[in-house]
Amino acid sequence: MTLSVAIIGSGPSAFYTADALVKSGIDARIDLIERLPAPFGLIRYGVAPDHESTRKVSRSFDKTARGASLSFFGNVEVGRDVSLDELRQLYDAVVLAVGAPLDRPLGIPGSDKKGVFGSAAFVGWYNGHPDFRDLDPDLKVKAAAVVGVGNVGLDVARLLVRSRAELEATDMPEYAVEAIVNSEITDVYLLGRRSAAHAAFTIGELREMGELEGASPVVDAASLPTSFDDVPEEDRRIKAKMVDMLRGFASLPQDRPKRVHFRFNAAPREVLGGDRVEGLRVERTRVEGGRAVGTGETYGLPCGLVVAAIGYRSPVIQGASFDERNGLYVNRGGVIDAGLYAVGWAMRGPSGVIGTNKIDGQTVAKHIVENLRAGAGKPGRDGLAELLKRRGARPTSYADWGRIDAAEIARARQGAPRGKFTTIAEMLALLETG
Numbered sequence: 361m362t363l364s365v366a367i368i369g370s371g372p373s374a375f376y377t378a379d380a381l382v383k384s385g386i387d388a389r390i391d392l393i394e395r396l397p398a399p400f401g402l403i404r405y406g407v408a409p410d411h412e413s414t415r416k417v418s419r420s421f422d423k424t425a426r427g428a429s430l431s432f433f434g435n436v437e438v439g440r441d442v443s444l445d446e447l448r449q450l451y452d453a454v455v456l457a458v459g460a461p462l463d464r465p466l467g468i469p470g471s472d473k474k475g476v477f478g479s480a481a482f483v484g485w486y487n488g489h490p491d492f493r494d495l496d497p498d499l500k501v502k503a504a505a506v507v508g509v510g511n512v513g514l515d516v517a518r519l520l521v522r523s524r525a526e527l528e529a530t531d532m533p534e535y536a537v538e539a540i541v542n543s544e545i546t547d548v549y550l551l552g553r554r555s556a557a558h559a560a561f562t563i564g565e566l567r568e569m570g571e572l573e574g575a576s577p578v579v580d581a582a583s584l585p586t587s588f589d590d591v592p593e594e595d596r597r598i599k600a601k602m603v604d605m606l607r608g609f610a611s612l613p614q615d616r617p618k619r620v621h622f623r624f625n626a627a628p629r630e631v632l633g634g635d636r637v638e639g640l641r642v643e644r645t646r647v648e649g650g651r652a653v654g655t656g657e658t659y660g661l662p663c664g665l666v667v668a669a670i671g672y673r674s675p676v677i678q679g680a681s682f683d684e685r686n687g688l689y690v691n692r693g694g695v696i697d698a699g700l701y702a703v704g705w706a707m708r709g710p711s712g713v714i715g716t717n718k719i720d721g722q723t724v725a726k727h728i729v730e731n732l733r734a735g736a737g738k739p740g741r742d743g744l745a746e747l748l749k750r751r752g753a754r755p756t757s758y759a760d761w762g763r764i765d766a767a768e769i770a771r772a773r774q775g776a777p778r779g780k781f782t783t784i785a786e787m788l789a790l791l792e793t794g
């Protein structure tokens with residue numbers, strides 16, 4: 361009997377799960393249900409536009425999507441067009457691969473002021489995500505603070521100081537290129553609560569900060585740790601390498617027109633200003649037992665833009681028990697409940713690299729295969745298509761995505777890989793044309 365599996369989402373975790381199910385050899389019809397007309401999740405809307413080579417992983421997802429047993433239902437949002445309970449009635453197995461698209465709030469006084477953004481929103485804006493294309497951040501400010509010292513923080517800082525030529529070679533939408541190029545930002549401050557030994561940068565991303573055309577990294581060598589005792593033993597070597605690289609930055613000439621300042625042991629305590637952000641009050645910290653502890657010494661950091669890159673949460677979906685504290689679905693190794701699973705960021709929170717999701721997909725596919733051996737045989741795809749039709753929804757197929765993809769490539773500015781459509785209406789309008 362053919363088993364029907366619904367995977368909610370179409371980011372890496374969804375595709376790796378689908379691929380593992382196909383490779384398991386079970387007779388299954390697998391449907392990817394995605395709220396946007398375009399697939400690939402954060403590969404398209406998160407990964408930095410100047411890291412085009414990272415996005416090439418979508419080629420292998422494309423191959424999976426074209427497989428005989430797969431179908432794509434784009435422009436279908438679970439919770440709006442169909443509920444989780446309905447999907448569970450229609451499918452033998454349902455997998456939550458919805459990622460963690462919500463910003464963890466900064467949670468300090470003043471963080472509701474204009475000019476303070478979470479990185480999901482800010483990154484979504486410069487990547488042309490339909491939810492955020494109208495964010496319209498005011499970049500006519502001299503300085504920006506990016507809170508959080510992981511790769512997302514580095515992405516945001518780097519893109520804010522990129523030159524026109526560098527940005528125009530990417531698929532960053534025109535509105536974002538113009539806003540960044542015409543911005544008055546000369547200084548970006550990257551703030552980490554703990555010491556540099558606790559920063560979550562990867563070496564490759566950090567190295568790029570020393571190779572920017574128009575900006576110099578600024579590091580106070582005296583602020584860097586010489587001991588790594590409070591870092592887990594298995595991480596010490598890589599953290600020491602990272603701190604060495606930062607030390608190398610400290611001795612570089614600051615000869616470029618813009619600067620990215622690395623500030624460690626710096627915890628933002630308050631967003632200053634009136635209606636709009638005018639600065640941050642920052643407290644110096646020391647690390648005790650791996651945690652940042654305030655010293656009571658504070659200083660003001662003038663800035664007109666704050667981007668908090670401090671983590672993400674999954675959305676609450678009715679029918680799936682939610683772990684409020686960690687912002688993800690309650691699960692054991694990907695199993696939420698009989699026939700209900702979670703993978704990727706929805707399963708383990710926002711950490712790791714794209715490839716980490718492959719292991720999740722394989723694990724959950726194994727659970728599905730084991731649990732479904734008994735056989736079920738729910739209506740699956742046909743039932744969903746029928747329900748969506750009744751509701752007047754407009755699902756988009758993978759062939760539709762092929763048309764959007766081709767049109768985006770055709771309208772790219774010179775030297776850029778594509779010119780993204782940044783509204784759902786534009787994508788649907790394209791599909792209406794003959």
Ligand SMILES: Cc1cc2nc3c(=O)[nH]c(=O)nc-3n(C[C@H](O)[C@H](O)[C@H](O)COP(=O)(O)OP(=O)(O)OC[C@H]3O[C@@H](n4cnc5c(N)ncnc54)[C@H](O)[C@@H]3O)c2cc1C
Binds near residue numbers: 368371406436704
């Ligand atoms: C800014 C940023 C940059 C990154 N850069 C890199 C990098 O350079 N290299 C790297 O290795 N990793 C990078 N990552 C990490 C990588 O993107 C993640 O590991 C990966 O995308 C997680 O996959 P996922 O499938 O769990 O979630 P996502 O990729 O977020 O996919 C979730 C999908 O579910 C859809 N969805 C959500 N809710 C619903 C709903 N209710 N109904 C239907 N569909 C829904 C979303 O639209 C989305 O398409 C980056 C992450 C971020 C945030």
